[in-house]
Amino acid sequence: MMDNFTPGRFTEELIAAGVPQEYHGWLERYGVGALVVKMGIKFLELGPERSVATMPVEGNTQVAGILHGGAHVVLAETLGSFAASLHAGSGRHAVGIEVGATHHRSVAAGLVTGTCTAIHLGGTLATHEVVMTDEAGRRLSTARITNMIRDNRGH
Incomplete structure (x- = not known):
């Protein structure tokens, strides 16, 4: 089993x-995580300062046939949370406490790339900016995610 x-x-x-x-x-x-698998997110680079991943538009669209706004946020939160967790290190973990996004342009096909860059990596908070672009490099959305860094509890 x-x-x-x-x-x-x-x-x-x-x-x-x-x-x-x-x-x-x-x-x-x-x-x-099951959602990362369902969304088709693929990591290209992974680190606390910078993380990059792609996500297909196909399968992640809303009724009008464009990438769902929530899909942008899923990609951003995935990248920011993984980066913050790497920053937290062994014996600590990251917990998302705030995420927000601004959508600049729609996309109906292809692959979206999210590039996550650290804004602040502190002892208790980690904040990242995540920029989603289309295959032509055009900015689709900008998100910011803040994670609280906590010590793991003993069992």
């Missing part, structure tokens, strides 16, 4: 999502 705590259970998921091998130990018990 497999559960979310079986070591190596998510190895294939991590590889498919493009998570660099150096972070597999950190995520092998939890994976990247």
Whole structure:
């Protein structure tokens, strides 16, 4: 019987999502999350200062046939939360406390790229800006996410 705590259970998921091998130990018990898998998010770069991922428009559209605004926020929050968690380090974790986005342009096809850049990496808060662009490099949306950094509780 497999559960979310079986070591190596998510190895294939991590590889498919493009998570660099150096972070597999950190995520092998939890994976990247069901929503990341459903949205088709693929990591290109992962670090506390800068993280980059792509997401297909297809499968993530709203009724008018354009990328759903919430999909922009999912990509932004995924990148910001992963980056903040890497900043938090061992024995600590990141908890999202605020996210906001401004949508500048719509997109109906192709691949969206989210580029997450640290604004502030402190001892208790981490704030990142995430810019989503289309395949032509045009800015689609800008988001900001703040995570609180907390110590893990002992069991």
